[in-house]
Amino acid sequence: MLDALGEFRVPLEATMLWLHAFTYPWPHAEPGKGKLVMLIPGFLAGDITLAPLANFCRMMGHRAIMSGTWSNSECPREALERLGQRLGRVTDRHHGPLVVVGQSLGGIYARELGHRYPDRVERVITLGSPLGPVRESANLLVQALASSVARVRGKAEGCLSESCSCGLSISNRAPDKVATTVIYSRTDGVVxxxxxxxxxxxxxxxxxxxxxxxxxxxxxxxxxxxxASRLVLPA
Structure with a gap:
């Protein structure tokens, strides 16, 4: 529970990012070689939470696409169906695969998309994403919140856990044909x-x-x- 207090340092992290923006030699994509990037937010979060990351990707010469998520709290089965359809439309429109970046629960969805659509996903990058049942991997406060949201929204019993009765396994399948970058922190106060x-x-x-x-x-x-370093790697 004490680890959760570390989440209050977010303003400091934002300040450090602003300082690095002017001092770090960020790797930019060569003209015409930028990647197509789809961003998926974490549990209860919406696309707006990843707007800074989207702007950063664009500054590096890439094309950032949001996931169309207002609040990532829908049934995982429905979320993945919607995300898969969006991925299909985007890759068809741009005639090529994309990189999927997901934070927390969004990273679980990113991995599943890579598993289901290896021909449309070039790379998966996860940010603090549990590689097992979400509710069992989070601290007690988040577990309680997830249970409350599930009840309010009328989700299937055990939603976001191994016992989910909708039939979707949320225990996380790794993409077996797609490069995957897993980013984690020992000072994570949520997962x-x-x-x-x-x-x-x-x-x-x-x-x-x-x-x-x-x-x-x-x-x-x-x-x-x-x-930034992974986005400039060759496909």
Whole structure:
């Protein structure tokens, strides 16, 4: 529970990002070689929470696409169906695969999209995303909040857990054909950091540790450095 207090450092992380914006040699995409990037927010969050990251991607020469999420609290099955349709429309329109970046629950969806559509997803990047049942991986306050939201919205019993009765396994399948960058922090105040580490041993997966709060990963200079470096890698 004490780890949750670390989430109050988000304003400091935003300040550090602003300072790094003027001093760090950010890797820009070569003209005409920018990546198409779709961003998926975390639990209860909307696209607006990833607006700074979207603007950053554009400044680096990439094309950022939002997920069309107002509040990431819908049924996971419905969310993935909607995200899959959006991914299909975007990749058809731009005639090529994209990079999916997801924060927390959004990262779980990003991994599942990579598993389902390996021909449309070039790379998956997760930010503080539990690689197991969401509710069991979070602190007690988040577990209670998730249960309350599920009741209010009339979700299936056990939503966001292994016992979800809608039939969707949320225990996280790693993309088996897509490069995946897993970003986690030992000072995560929302999700148990151990649950965010991929231990599959897949040569396509890399785990990268940063010093960041959970919410602050969307504003962390360390996280942005990792994302920027991966976006300029060849497909």
């Amino acid at each position: 148990h950091w151990q649950s965010c580490v991929d231990r599959s041993g897949s040569p396509l997966v890399e785990n990268i540790e940063v010093m960041s709060s959970h919410v602050g990963m969307a504003l962390s200079a360390e996280v942005y450095k990792v994302i």
